Amino acid sequence: xxxxxxxxxxxxxxxxxxxxxxSLDKHQALERSHRLLQEKLAETQDDLQNAELQLQQKDxxxxxxxxQLATKNAMISSLQAETESLRDGLARAQAILEKQAGRGAxxxxxxxxxxxxxxxxxxxxxxxxxxxxxIVYDEKTGAVRWKADLLFPxxxxxxxxxxxxxxxxxxxxxxxxxxxAANLDVIVVGHTCTTPIRRAETLARFKDNWYLxxxxxxxxxxxxxSKGIEMTRLGVMGYGEYRPIADxxxxxxxxxNRRVEVYLVPRNxxxxxxxxxxxxxxxxxxxxxxxxxPPAADAPAAAN
Numbered sequence: 001x002x003x004x005x006x007x008x009x010x011x012x013x014x015x016x017x018x019x020x021x022x023s024l025d026k027h028q029a030l031e032r033s034h035r036l037l038q039e040k041l042a043e044t045q046d047d048l049q050n051a052e053l054q055l056q057q058k059d060x061x062x063x064x065x066x067x068q069l070a071t072k073n074a075m076i077s078s079l080q081a082e083t084e085s086l087r088d089g090l091a092r093a094q095a096i097l098e099k100q101a102g103r104g105a106x107x108x109x110x111x112x113x114x115x116x117x118x119x120x121x122x123x124x125x126x127x128x129x130x131x132x133x134x135i136v137y138d139e140k141t142g143a144v145r146w147k148a149d150l151l152f153p154x155x156x157x158x159x160x161x162x163x164x165x166x167x168x169x170x171x172x173x174x175x176x177x178x179x180x181a182a183n184l185d186v187i188v189v190g191h192t193c194t195t196p197i198r199r200a201e202t203l204a205r206f207k208d209n210w211y212l213x214x215x216x217x218x219x220x221x222x223x224x225x226s227k228g229i230e231m232t233r234l235g236v237m238g239y240g241e242y243r244p245i246a247d248x249x250x251x252x253x254x255x256x257n258r259r260v261e262v263y264l265v266p267r268n269x270x271x272x273x274x275x276x277x278x279x280x281x282x283x284x285x286x287x288x289x290x291x292x293x294p295p296a297a298d299a300p301a302a303a304n
Contacts, residue, residue, distance in 0.1 A: 116142045116264055117180035124175060131168050141263065144172065148191070148216065148258035155199045157206070157215040159223060172262075173227040184264040186229060189237040190217035191261070193244070193254035214238025220260055233267075 115121065124144060128137035136145040151160055159165075176186060190213030197203050197212060206212040217236040225231050246253035 116184070120175065120178055120181045120184070120264070123178065127171055127175060130171075134164070134168055142265070144262045146220075146260045146262070147255070148260050149255055151220070151260055152216055154258075155195075155197050155202050155212070157202070157212060157219050159219050169223065170227065173224060173229060176224070176229055176264075181264065183267050185233050185235060185267050186221075186224065187235045187237060187263040187265055188217040188221045188224070189239065189261040189263065190214055190220075191239050191243055191257060191259045192241050193257040194241045194248040195254060208240065210238060210240030210242075212238075213240045216260055220262070 116124070121139060121142075124137045124142075125139065128135050128144070134147060134150055137143070138145065150165060152158060153160075175181065176184075192209040192213045194209075197206060197209065202212065206215055214236060215238070217238055221234045221236050225234060241248070241257070244253075244257045245259075246256035248254050248257060
């Protein structure tokens with residue numbers, strides 16, 4: 001009887017053991033799944049933390065960029081205001097230049113707007129009418145505009161010696177020598193176009209068009225002096241390419257801009273500047289020019 005009971009206990013134990021082995025496999029499988037889920041959760045949490053950190057960094061960058069944008073916008077506003085102020089200043093300066101320096105809307109130099117004596121004015125009008133291909137007379141400013149291409153070869157300051165030019169210059173000198181013109185100073189103003197100097201011999205003496213324009217004015221002044229116009233009446237200016245009267249974009253316009261203008265200025269409108277010998281200015285303007293001074297009576301003659 002006891003043997004039968006022992007056998008039954010063993011049988012139950014074996015069945016229980018067998019039943020326990022199946023539960024262990026499932027348990028181990030669940031544990032593995034749980035570990036994998038824990039690992040995935042840890043990875044996801046790490047990814048989430050990294051994403052949050054990157055988001056914070058992006059927010060910081062966005063805030064910094066917004067600050068930079070605000071600074072840039074403020075700078076743009078400031079620069080725009082400064083630009084408008086500079087434009088206003090430039091407009092005022094140009095208006096002053098046009099009034100003070102006598103620069104007209106078309107770029108013409110206005111030195112003297114006073115009417116000339118009637119007989120001198122009539123003589124200049126007749127002179128211009130007789131030489132329409134060579135000169136233009138502006139009655140309002142008392143200026144005789146000579147076409148530089150007729151007076152000088154392109155890029156040169158060598159005065160033409162053609163009979164036509166010499167005859168016209170002689171006639172002009174006769175007008176300047178009229179009794180009613182004796183109290184008028186003669187201001188010679190040189191202008192060029194924008195074409196740079198290419199002649200080697202000219203570049204050796206004039207480094208740019210500004211120097212060339214002044215050189216041409218001096219040559220014309222010296223020619224007038226050689227024909228009897230007193231040196232004390234003569235002065236020169238040079239504006240280079242900076243006072244155009246036509247578009248430099250065309251050859252025809254450039255030809256118009258290459259010119260020598262001779263202005264007749266009342267002598268009482270010319271005054272000395274700061275006591276500097278040989279420097280003068282036009283009254284009520286900001287224009288200055290060089291003018292030869294006569295040698296002192298007791299001064300020795302200069303050597304050639």
